[in-house]
Amino acid sequence: MWHRAFTVSPDTPLTELIISFGANVEASGGVCGVKRHADARARGVRRIQVEPHLSVTGACSAQWVPIRPKTDPAFLFAMVHVALHEADRSALDIAFLKARTSSPYLVAPNGFYLRDKKTGKPLVWDLIAKKAVPFDRPRIDPALEGAFEVSGRETGPDDEFWDHRNATCRPAFDHLLTHMCTYTPEWAAAICDVPADTIRSVATRFLDHAHIGETIEIDGVTLPFRPVAISLGKTVNNGWGGYECCWARTLLACLVGGLEVPGGTLGTTVRLNRPADNRWSSVTPGPDGFMHYPMNPTAKGEWMASPASRHAHQTLVPLAANSPWSQALGPTHLAWMMQKQGLDHLPEPTPPDVWFVYRTNPAISFWDTGAVSDVMADFPFTVCFAYTHDETNHTADILLPECTDLEGLQLIRIGGSKYVEQFWNHQGFALRDPATKPQGEARDFTWIATQLARRTGLLEAYNAAINKGAAGVRLFGEGYDFSLRTDKEHGIEDIWDAVCRAASAEITDGADTQGLDYFREHGFRTRAFSVLQWYLYPALVEQGLRFELPYQERLLRIGRELGARLHEQGITWWDDQLKEYEPLPRWQDLPGKWERALSQHFDVSIADYPFWLLTARSMQYAWGANAGLQMIHEVADNIAGHGGIIMNPAAAQKLGLAEGDVVEVSSPLGKTEGAIVLRQGIRPDTLLMIGQFDHWVTPFAKDLKAPSMNALTPMLLGLSDATGSGADLVKVALRRIGPSP
Numbered sequence: 001m002w003h004r005a006f007t008v009s010p011d012t013p014l015t016e017l018i019i020s021f022g023a024n025v026e027a028s029g030g031v032c033g034v035k036r037h038a039d040a041r042a043r044g045v046r047r048i049q050v051e052p053h054l055s056v057t058g059a060c061s062a063q064w065v066p067i068r069p070k071t072d073p074a075f076l077f078a079m080v081h082v083a084l085h086e087a088d089r090s091a092l093d094i095a096f097l098k099a100r101t102s103s104p105y106l107v108a109p110n111g112f113y114l115r116d117k118k119t120g121k122p123l124v125w126d127l128i129a130k131k132a133v134p135f136d137r138p139r140i141d142p143a144l145e146g147a148f149e150v151s152g153r154e155t156g157p158d159d160e161f162w163d164h165r166n167a168t169c170r171p172a173f174d175h176l177l178t179h180m181c182t183y184t185p186e187w188a189a190a191i192c193d194v195p196a197d198t199i200r201s202v203a204t205r206f207l208d209h210a211h212i213g214e215t216i217e218i219d220g221v222t223l224p225f226r227p228v229a230i231s232l233g234k235t236v237n238n239g240w241g242g243y244e245c246c247w248a249r250t251l252l253a254c255l256v257g258g259l260e261v262p263g264g265t266l267g268t269t270v271r272l273n274r275p276a277d278n279r280w281s282s283v284t285p286g287p288d289g290f291m292h293y294p295m296n297p298t299a300k301g302e303w304m305a306s307p308a309s310r311h312a313h314q315t316l317v318p319l320a321a322n323s324p325w326s327q328a329l330g331p332t333h334l335a336w337m338m339q340k341q342g343l344d345h346l347p348e349p350t351p352p353d354v355w356f357v358y359r360t361n362p363a364i365s366f367w368d369t370g371a372v373s374d375v376m377a378d379f380p381f382t383v384c385f386a387y388t389h390d391e392t393n394h395t396a397d398i399l400l401p402e403c404t405d406l407e408g409l410q411l412i413r414i415g416g417s418k419y420v421e422q423f424w425n426h427q428g429f430a431l432r433d434p435a436t437k438p439q440g441e442a443r444d445f446t447w448i449a450t451q452l453a454r455r456t457g458l459l460e461a462y463n464a465a466i467n468k469g470a471a472g473v474r475l476f477g478e479g480y481d482f483s484l485r486t487d488k489e490h491g492i493e494d495i496w497d498a499v500c501r502a503a504s505a506e507i508t509d510g511a512d513t514q515g516l517d518y519f520r521e522h523g524f525r526t527r528a529f530s531v532l533q534w535y536l537y538p539a540l541v542e543q544g545l546r547f548e549l550p551y552q553e554r555l556l557r558i559g560r561e562l563g564a565r566l567h568e569q570g571i572t573w574w575d576d577q578l579k580e581y582e583p584l585p586r587w588q589d590l591p592g593k594w595e596r597a598l599s600q601h602f603d604v605s606i607a608d609y610p611f612w613l614l615t616a617r618s619m620q621y622a623w624g625a626n627a628g629l630q631m632i633h634e635v636a637d638n639i640a641g642h643g644g645i646i647m648n649p650a651a652a653q654k655l656g657l658a659e660g661d662v663v664e665v666s667s668p669l670g671k672t673e674g675a676i677v678l679r680q681g682i683r684p685d686t687l688l689m690i691g692q693f694d695h696w697v698t699p700f701a702k703d704l705k706a707p708s709m710n711a712l713t714p715m716l717l718g719l720s721d722a723t724g725s726g727a728d729l730v731k732v733a734l735r736r737i738g739p740s741p
C-alpha cells in the first residue's frame with residue numbers, strides 16, 4: 001500500500017469487475033496481462049476505465065469515464081462515502097473489518113490508539129463484556145461504531161505518552177465514518193467533472209459484485225471470494241494524490257473483505273519486506289497485530305541524519321525501507337537537482353567520481369531532460385554499457401559494448417507471483433541462450449562483469465557474491481554445493497553451468513543437478529506453485545495478523561517523528577511533505593497544487609497554460625529502448641495514438657487547428673513541437689504525447705520527430721510528495737507554427 005508502485009494487481013482470472021484509474025494494462029501489462037484480460041472479457045468481466053484520455057485499455061473496456069486529471073482521490077473518496085453512508089451495512093464485510101483490519105481499534109484524544117497500560121496493546125470495545133479489552137483477546141465481539149468511556153495509555157511520537165481516565169474514545173471505523181461524511185458523489189462531481197450518478201453507479205456496482213459472505217475452494221482450502229478490484233496507473237499512484245488514491249483503493253478492498261483474497265486486489269512482487277522469494281515469507285508479525293514493515297528509523301539517535309544516497313531516501317522517506325530496491329525509491333530527482341543547487345542543511349552535493357549507466361536513458365526519460373543532460377555532461381567520468389548510441393551514453397568516457405538479449409547467456413527465474421498480472425501455477429527457471437553471435441566488439445555482460453571484478457581487484461568478493469546468489473540462485477543448499485572457487489576467474493559458461501546446476505537442485509530439493517546442457521535442451525524447468533500462494537490471506541489468518549486500515553496510526557507517528565528530526569536539523573523545505581502523514585487522508589485541491597507550484601516557481605500566469613499534458617504507454621514500445629527499431633515503428637504506426645499530439649477536435653476547432661497541423665507546445669519550463677492528431681477520445685482540456693521520444697542521437701528514432709513531454713516537465717520540490725514521487729503531467733499552451741507538412 002505504502003510505496004505506491006506497481007506491486008498491486010486485480011485477481012483478473014477470478015474477478016467480475018475491475019475499476020481502473022489510469023492503469024493502461026492493455027498497453028502496459030505485457031503479454032500475460034493482455035491475455036489475462038482478454039480471457040476475463042471472454043468470461044464476461046466488466047472493466048470500467050477512468051482516465052482523461054481513451055487509452056487502448058479504455059477502448060476495450062465496458063465503460064470509459066473521462067475524469068479531470070489528478071482528481072482521482074475525489075472519485076475514490078466518493079465511492080467510500082457511498083459504501084459507508086448510502087449502502088446498507090450488509091454490503092460490507094463486517095467480519096473482515098473486525099478481524100483483519102484496525103477498524104475496531106479505539107482512537108484516543110490525540111489521534112493515537114488507546115492502549116492497555118500494562119501490555120501496550122491497542123484496546124477495542126468488547127460488545128459482549130461491555131468493556132475495553134486488548135485487540136487480541138479471544139472470544140470478543142469488538143465494536144466498530146459508537147463512543148465509549150475508557151481508560152488507558154496513548155503513545156505518541158518519541159515515547160511521548162498520555163494517560164487517560166474515562167476519556168471518550170471511538171473505534172477507528174467510527175472516525176472513518178465521520179471523516180468521509182462530506183465526500184458525497186455530488187461533491188466529487190464538481191471536482192472530477194464526472195456526473196454524480198456515474199460515480200454512484202460505479203460505487204454501487206463495486207458493492208454489488210463483492211459477493212459478501214461467499215467462499216471459494218483453492219487447493220483444498222476455503223477462502224473468501226470477492227470478485228471486485230480497483231487498479232491504479234502510474235500517474236494516479238505517483239505524485240501528490242498517490243497516498244489518497246492508494247489508501248482509498250486499499251480501503252475499498254477492505255470494506256468488502258476483498259484484499260488478498262480470490263477475485264480481489266492482490267500484491268505481487270516483494271520489493272521491500274524481505275525475503276523476496278515468496279510472498280508468504282514476507283508476512284511476519286509487526287507491532288499492534290499488523291504485518292511487519294521495515295520502516296527507516298525516525299527515533300532520536302536512530303534517524304539517518306547524514307544521508308547515504310544523493311537523494312536522501314532513508315533520511316526523508318521512512319517508507320522507502322532499506323532493501324536493495326530502496327535506492328530506486330524516494331525523491332530521485334533531488335539527486336539531479338542538487339548537482340545544480342544544494343538543499344539547506346544537507347551535506348554539500350558532490351558529483352559521482354565514476355558514474356555507471358546500465359539499461360537506462362535518463363537524458364530522454366527523466367523530467368527536465370535539458371537540466372539532467374547538463375548535469376551528466378559535467379560528470380567527471382562516465383561508463384556506459386551500450387548496444388547502440390543513445391542520448392545518455394553520448395556523454396560517456398567509456399562505452400562497454402554489450403550483447404543484446406538475443407546474444408547473451410543468462411538463467412532467469414520465472415513464474416510464481418512475480419510482477420503485475422503475473423500469477424502462475426508453476427515456478428522455476430528459463431534459459432536465455434544466445435540465438436546469434438555478438439556483433440562487432442560486443443561482449444556478454446557476464447564477461448564484462450568478471451573482467452571489471454578482476455581488473456579492479458574485486459574477483460574474490462565477486463565470486464563469493466555469485467556463490468551467495470547474486471546471479472539469481474544460491475549455488476549451495478542442503479546436499480549440494482556448486483560454489484565457484486573464489487580465487488580464480490571463471491568463464492561465462494562455467495558460471496552459468498554452476499547456476500543451472502544449483503537451479504536444478506533448488507527446484508528438485510536436491511534430487512537433480514543437471515547443468516547448462518539440460519537447459520539448452522529443454523529451455524526451462526519448473527515445479528508446481530500452489531495458487532493458494534497468490535493470496536496473502538491464509539498467511540495473515542495463520543499468524544492472526546491485520547491490515548492497518550482504515551486508520552494509519554503508524555504513519556501519523558513516524559510523520560511526527562520525522563518532522564521533529566528534520567526540524568532539529570533546521571530542515572524546513574520538507575514541511576509540505578510532512579503534512580501528508582495523516583491517519584485518514586483529506587482531499588486537497590490537487591490540480592490547484594500543480595498550478596500553484598508551476599506559477600510560483602516560474603512566475604507565470606497559469607491561465608496562459610490552459611491544457612493538461614499527459615503521457616501514456618504504447619504496447620509496441622518498451623520505454624524508449626526499442627524506439628530505434630524500424631519494425632517497431634511500422635507496427636506502432638498501425639495503432640491509433642502514435643506520432644503526434646493527441647487533441648480533442650472541439651478544442652482544436654476553437655483554436656483554428658486541423659489534423660496534422662504542426663504546433664508548438666510550451667510549458668512554463670520549455671517547448672517542443674509536433675503534429676496534431678485529432679481524436680474524440682480525450683477531454684477537451686487535455687493533450688497527450690504517447691511514450692518517451694525526443695531522441696536526437698539514437699539511430700532511426702532521431703528521425704521520427706515524435707514529441708515528448710519530458711523537456712516540458714520540471715523537477716520541483718513542490719511537486720514531490722512525501723514518498724518523493726512525482727507524476728508525469730504539466731500544464732501547457734499551444735500555438736500553431738505551420739500547416740501539416
Ligand SMILES: Nc1nc2c(c(=O)[nH]1)N[C@H]1C(S)=C(S)[C@@H](COP(=O)(O)OP(=O)(O)OC[C@H]3O[C@@H](n4cnc5c(=O)[nH]c(N)nc54)[C@H](O)[C@@H]3O)O[C@H]1N2
Pocket residue numbers: 234358359360361362364365366385386387388390402403404405615616617622623624625626690691692693708709710728
Ligand atoms: N514522456 C514520458 N517519460 C517517461 C515515462 C512516460 O510514460 N512518458 N515513464 C517513466 C517511467 S515510469 C520509467 S520506468 C522511465 C523508464 O526510462 P528508462 O529507465 O530510461 O528506460 P529506457 O528508455 O527503456 O532506457 C533503456 C536504455 O537501455 C538500453 N538497453 C536496452 N536493452 C539493453 C541491453 O541489453 N544492454 C544494454 N547495455 N543496454 C540496453 C536502451 O538502448 C535504452 O537506451 O521513463 C519515465 N519517463
Ligand SMILES: Nc1nc2c(c(=O)[nH]1)N[C@H]1C(S)=C(S)[C@@H](COP(=O)(O)OP(=O)(O)OC[C@H]3O[C@@H](n4cnc5c(=O)[nH]c(N)nc54)[C@H](O)[C@@H]3O)O[C@H]1N2
Pocket residue numbers: 006021022023024025027028029030050051052053054055067068069070071072232233234235236614615616617618619620621622623624729
Ligand atoms: N509495452 C510496454 N509496457 C510497459 C512499459 C513500456 O514501456 N512498454 N513500461 C512499464 C513501466 S516501467 C510502467 S511504470 C508501466 C506503466 O503502466 P501504466 O500505469 O498503465 O501507465 P501508462 O500507460 O503511462 O498509463 C497512462 C494512463 O493514465 C492516464 N492518466 C494520466 N493522468 C491521469 C490522471 O490524472 N488520472 C487518471 N485516472 N488517469 C490518468 C492516461 O490517460 C493513460 O491512459 O508500464 C509498464 N509496461
Ligand SMILES: [Mo]
Pocket residue numbers: none
Ligand atoms: Mo516505470
